[in-house]
Amino acid sequence: MRTLVELQDSLDEDFAWRRSELHSYLGTIRRAKTESTTQRTLCRAGVPLLYAHWEGYAKHCLSMYLQYVGRRxxxxxxxxxxxxxxxxxxxxxxxxxxxxxxxxxxxxxxxxxxxxxxxxxxWRRGVDTQSNLNSTRCFDLFESLGLDSSPIQTKARLIDYELLRVRNEIAHGQYLSVDADSYEELHLEVLGIMDFVRNAVGTAAENQTYRRCKEL
Structure with a gap:
């Protein structure tokens, strides 16, 4: 990860396949019969998938940024x-x-x-999300890399309750009903915060905010 172009390409490519997979999954939910057992099952199973992409992408972006700075x-x-x-x-x-x-x-x-x-x-070990990327851990990681998390701090409840809590309960075998409308709203929110992380990292690298005194 030696150049700004390499960093941006890595962020974009990783986002592209994740977004494609999530859109494909949402399409399957939309095609299922409304309020059917199949649709409800797909919506429940989709929440852990959304969480996995949220944690995986945030870890990728922040780790690539750490590597980029480390190799300056x-x-x-x-x-x-x-x-x-x-x-x-x-x-x-x-x-x-x-x-x-x-x-x-x-x-x-x-x-x-x-x-x-x-x-x-x-930088070689990347960032540690602790396999539990709640809002506190997310904002702490931003702080540790000199990044501004304030634009998504209003999403703390979404991350902690609508995404992480529901994911944990479903993953541990508890029954939670997730309807198609709720799932689609969560899908859009997750893509939004993933996109924020991508833009935050890309902008910080471009503007050299990792420097105490930026080059003129």
Whole structure:
């Protein structure tokens, strides 16, 4: 992930196949007999599918952005504080047996003296969604990458209750009735927040918001 074009292509290609699959699934629901057992079953099964694409796409976009920034080969002095924190915390995590007190001191030393050091961004492992991408985890991941999540913070209830809670209950064998209209509305909302993540990452990379001082 060395160029802006490569990053954008990756975001677009991953979004395209997910959107195609979800639209195909929605078409199957629409073709099923209205209020039939088949349609209700498809709608129930579709919620875990929507969640899987939401988590999978958010993880892909944020991981690709982390990789893109990590491969800029910038110094800590050039990077947004979020990436400075990521780099220093990763370095401390690699020091086995370090006490809490020493960790605090070494973190301070690194921040105060390390501006000219090439940043060691832990991009190879990607971001960790913890297989449970609720709104709090989503917004924290945005914050950790210096991204602005405020435009979708109004979607917290949608993510936590209409998507994640329902997905969990269905996945654990509980019966929840999901009608075709509710499913289609959720389908559109999920595509909307996926598209937001794509645009947020693409815009941040293009505008170099990962830099402390952007190039002129």
């Amino acid at each position: 080969r910038l110094t800590y002095g050039e990077l947004h504080p979020a990436f400075v924190a990521l780099g220093h915390e990763a370095a401390l995590d690699s020091q086995e047996g370090i006490s809490a007190a020493r960790r605090v001191v070494r973190r301070a030393q690194a921040i105060l003296t390390g501006d000219s050091t090439r940043a060691q961004i832990p």
